[in-house]
Amino acid sequence: VWCQRLRQLLADFFLADGSGDGDGGDAYTLLQLDSALEHWQEACDEAALREALPLSVVGEYWLSRLDEGGLSQRFFGGVVTFATLMPMRAIPFRRVCLLGMNDGDYPRSRMPMDFDLMAHDYRPGDRSRREDDRYLFLEALLSARECLHISWVGRSINDNSLRPPSVLVGQLRDHLAAGWQLAGAAGDSLLDALTVEHRLQAFSLEYFPPQPQQSALFTYAHEWRPDATAGAAPLPDAHGLLPALQRDEPLTLQELGDFLKQPVRAFFRQRLGVAFERDDPASEDQEAFDLDGLGRWQVQDELIQVQARAVAQGLDLVAARELWLVRLASIRRRGELPGGGFGDALADELLAPMDELFARYQDALARWPLALEGEQEIRFQAEVEGQPLELADWLGGMRSNGAGERGRVVLESSDLVRNRHYRGDRLIRHWVRHLALQLAGGPLTTLVLSKVGDVELPALESAQAASHLNALLAAWQRGMRGPLPLAARTAFEFLREGIDKACETYEGTSWQPIGERQTDACLLRAYPDFAALTGSGEFARLAGILLGPLLEAIPARDRPARSGKTAGEAA
Incomplete structure (x- = not known):
C-alpha cells in the first residue's frame, strides 16, 4: 500500500524536465526514488512482512536509500558535483x-601491502x-x-x-x-x-563588517549575527557578587583558616562546588628514586605525629627513635619510599632533623608543664551585613604553668623559615586558632615549632582578638559572594617589601618562573595577573586588615632565631 501511495505522490507532484536544455538530473532522481521503492517492496515480500508501518519508518528508509553512494552514480549529474580526485576527470x-x-x-x-612484491623492486x-x-x-x-x-x-x-x-x-x-x-x-x-x-569561530565580528563589499571575509550563516553584535557590547563584571551565603551550621576553625590561606579556592569549592584538581590523579608509570615536595612533606608529617605521641607518653629520645624506625619501615612497605640505597639515603635525610626537633619540643612543653584535660569549646558570633554568623569548634592541647599562664605548643611539618623570612602563609591556620583561644579561657601563648624555625604568637587582649575575628568573618562573608582579591604569599610580600616584590611573588620572575598564581588553579582563573588582582583596589586594604596583625605578631622577622642550619641554608 505504501509503494502505491508514494508512487502516486511522485506522479502528482513531480514532473521530470524533458526539455532539450535540461541535463536529465530530475529524471535520474525520480528513477532513483522508484528503484528504491522497488527494492524495498522486494525485501518486504522476501521477509513476509504484513504488519502496518508508520510513515516515519517508511520515509526514513526511502530517503536514506536516495543518499546512498555507489560506483554506478553519475559523475556530472547536478549543479554542484562532489568527487574525489581521480584520473580521466579533467572535465571543464x-x-x-x-x-x-x-x-x-x-x-x-x-x-x-606485505605481499606486494612490486614495492621491493620498483621499475x-x-x-x-x-x-x-x-x-x-x-x-x-x-x-x-x-x-x-x-x-x-x-x-x-x-x-x-x-x-x-x-x-x-x-x-x-x-x-x-x-x-x-x-x-x-x-x-x-x-x-x-x-x-x-578565515577566523577560528563562525561568530567572529570580522565576518560581519560594516561594509561587506570591502572585506574578503563573509558568511552565509546569518544566524550568528546577533551573537557577534552582542559580543561588541561591554561585558558584565566577571566578579559580580552573588547573594549572601546562608549557612545552617556554624563555621569551623578549619574552614576559616582554609579560607584565609586561600580565599579564592574557598569560594570556588564552597560556593560554586568547583574543584580544579583531579579526584583520581594518574599514577606514575616510572619508579621514583626520590620524593617530590608533597610526598616528602607527607612522610615528614607522619614522623612528626609519631614524635608528638612519643612525647605525650613520656618516652625518651632512644625510645622515640625506635618508633620512627618502625614507622619508616611501615612507610617503605607501603611503597612510598624508594627501594635499595636510594630509600636508605632518603630515610636518613628525613630522620636527620628529628632529634633536634624532639629536644626543642620537650623544652617548649617544659614552659607549661601542666597539661589541661579535655578540649576547650570555641564559640563566637558576629553580625555581618545584618546577619548573624557563628564560629563554633573544639580545641585541645592547652597547657599551663605554676603562675596560671596558658600556652599551646604545636608541631608544624612545613618549614617556617625560608630565605631569612618567616613564611606567614604557613602560620595562618595557627593564627586563626590562636585568636579563637583568646576568647575561651583568657590570654594564651601559641608556640609553633618546625624543623626550620619556631614562632611564638603572644597572648592578646580579648577585645583585640574579637576585633580580628570580626574582620575575618566579614571577609569570609564577602569571599563567599565573589572571589576575594587576596593571595596570602603575595600579601605578605606586599606588607614586607612593597608592590614590586609582591608582583614578582604573584607572577614569578625570569629566575623563579613559578609564582603564586601558578600554584593555585582557582587563583589563576579568577586573577590571571597581578594587575587583575590589584585592579579593584581592595588588595592592599584586605592584606593590611586580615594579614597585617599576623605579620606584626611574628617576632624578629628579619633575623629569625632558630637552631640548626642558617636561614640561607633553609632555602
Missing part, C-alpha cells in the same frame, strides 16, 4: 574547489600514487575556467602556529610570486591578495 568546470590540501595529506601516500613505469596526485593536481588546474579555490588548514589547533600547505600548493604559490606581482606593489603582496585567512 566554471569553478573548481580543492579541499583538504594540507601538508602531508596531499600528495597522498599509501603503505604497500620505471610502475604506478606511484604520489606521482598520480601531482598529475591530478595539474588536471584540476586546467579544468578551472573562471575560478580556482584551494583550501588547507593554515594554523595548528594546539598553539595556533602557522602550518604550510601541500607541497604542490606551495610550488604553485612560488610560481605565481615569481612570475606576477600587483601593480605598484612588490614582495608577497600578490599572494597576500589571493589568500584569505
Whole structure:
C-alpha cells in the first residue's frame, strides 16, 4: 500500500524536465526514488512482512536509500558535483574547489601491502600514487575556467602556529610570486591578495563588517549575527557578587583558616562546588628514586605525629627513635619510599632533623608543664551585613604553668623559615586558632615549632582578638559572594617589601618562573595577573586588615632565631 501511495505522490507532484536544455538530473532522481521503492517492496515480500508501518519508518528508509553512494552514480549529474580526485576527470568546470590540501595529506601516500612484491623492486613505469596526485593536481588546474579555490588548514589547533600547505600548493604559490606581482606593489603582496585567512569561530565580528563589499571575509550563516553584535557590547563584571551565603551550621576553625590561606579556592569549592584538581590523579608509570615536595612533606608529617605521641607518653629520645624506625619501615612497605640505597639515603635525610626537633619540643612543653584535660569549646558570633554568623569548634592541647599562664605548643611539618623570612602563609591556620583561644579561657601563648624555625604568637587582649575575628568573618562573608582579591604569599610580600616584590611573588620572575598564581588553579582563573588582582583596589586594604596583625605578631622577622642550619641554608 505504501509503494502505491508514494508512487502516486511522485506522479502528482513531480514532473521530470524533458526539455532539450535540461541535463536529465530530475529524471535520474525520480528513477532513483522508484528503484528504491522497488527494492524495498522486494525485501518486504522476501521477509513476509504484513504488519502496518508508520510513515516515519517508511520515509526514513526511502530517503536514506536516495543518499546512498555507489560506483554506478553519475559523475556530472547536478549543479554542484562532489568527487574525489581521480584520473580521466579533467572535465571543464566554471569553478573548481580543492579541499583538504594540507601538508602531508596531499600528495597522498599509501603503505604497500606485505605481499606486494612490486614495492621491493620498483621499475620505471610502475604506478606511484604520489606521482598520480601531482598529475591530478595539474588536471584540476586546467579544468578551472573562471575560478580556482584551494583550501588547507593554515594554523595548528594546539598553539595556533602557522602550518604550510601541500607541497604542490606551495610550488604553485612560488610560481605565481615569481612570475606576477600587483601593480605598484612588490614582495608577497600578490599572494597576500589571493589568500584569505578565515577566523577560528563562525561568530567572529570580522565576518560581519560594516561594509561587506570591502572585506574578503563573509558568511552565509546569518544566524550568528546577533551573537557577534552582542559580543561588541561591554561585558558584565566577571566578579559580580552573588547573594549572601546562608549557612545552617556554624563555621569551623578549619574552614576559616582554609579560607584565609586561600580565599579564592574557598569560594570556588564552597560556593560554586568547583574543584580544579583531579579526584583520581594518574599514577606514575616510572619508579621514583626520590620524593617530590608533597610526598616528602607527607612522610615528614607522619614522623612528626609519631614524635608528638612519643612525647605525650613520656618516652625518651632512644625510645622515640625506635618508633620512627618502625614507622619508616611501615612507610617503605607501603611503597612510598624508594627501594635499595636510594630509600636508605632518603630515610636518613628525613630522620636527620628529628632529634633536634624532639629536644626543642620537650623544652617548649617544659614552659607549661601542666597539661589541661579535655578540649576547650570555641564559640563566637558576629553580625555581618545584618546577619548573624557563628564560629563554633573544639580545641585541645592547652597547657599551663605554676603562675596560671596558658600556652599551646604545636608541631608544624612545613618549614617556617625560608630565605631569612618567616613564611606567614604557613602560620595562618595557627593564627586563626590562636585568636579563637583568646576568647575561651583568657590570654594564651601559641608556640609553633618546625624543623626550620619556631614562632611564638603572644597572648592578646580579648577585645583585640574579637576585633580580628570580626574582620575575618566579614571577609569570609564577602569571599563567599565573589572571589576575594587576596593571595596570602603575595600579601605578605606586599606588607614586607612593597608592590614590586609582591608582583614578582604573584607572577614569578625570569629566575623563579613559578609564582603564586601558578600554584593555585582557582587563583589563576579568577586573577590571571597581578594587575587583575590589584585592579579593584581592595588588595592592599584586605592584606593590611586580615594579614597585617599576623605579620606584626611574628617576632624578629628579619633575623629569625632558630637552631640548626642558617636561614640561607633553609632555602
